[in-house]
Amino acid sequence: MHAAAPGATLGTLQDYLARLYELDVMFRVEDFLLTDARVAQALEGASYRPLAEKLLLRESPAALELSVYLDPEVLQRLAAGAPLEDFWTALEGVSHFLYLAWNAQHDRGVRAVELELQAEVDKYALTTLLGAGQAGLGAGDVHQLLFEHTRFDSGLSGALLERYRDATRDAARYCLSLARRFAGPADPARLRELRRFYRLDHRTKMRFIAEH
DSSP states (O other): OBOSSTTOOHHHHHHHHHHHHTOOOSOOGGGGEEOOHHHHHHHHGGGOOOOSEEEEEEEOSSOEEEEEEEOHHHHHHHHTTOBHHHHHHHHHHHHHHHHHHHHHHTTOOOOHHHHHHHHHHHHHHHHHHHTTGGGOOOHHHHHIIIIITOOOOTTOOHHHHHHHHHHHHHHHHHHHHHHHHSSSTTOHHHHHHHHHHHHSOHHHHHHHHHHO
């Protein structure tokens, strides 16, 4: 199955998300991109796991340092019109970066579970809005592929696995409600809600999901 945006780059993915959510972020993901797995391993140290995408953070009293690692083969396939799995891998990295950067600009802290929840919503919202590209997938197909066939990394610890499962479950519930409550991916009311949802803190997001 082909990506929703054949020939996309990380920059175009950031632009898609920025337009979708009406975000003004001063940073570009390309400037924080890391593709050398050896450098990623050195930065992570003992916690290193060989994943195709990851957000690397290092906090100090004066600053927050971050890098977005992506497997170079994923980037090559993305440029060539990647399968949806690669498209979503790259989009997840961009989503993590953009959400962290936007919240930092507004002096808001972000928990890891918030990043995962928003990334899953981003993948569903953008893929359905772009029409799933050449694959011709409808919203129901995208929801099934994204949420009902989820495979978690076997190397995840108990706490990490629980975090990913919770984020996926909550995002799946919210995205299903989007499909139920709005006429289609480009419905102006749906876009307005997605923009409001993006800006909510995590506790308010969870309450919103429970109510819908």
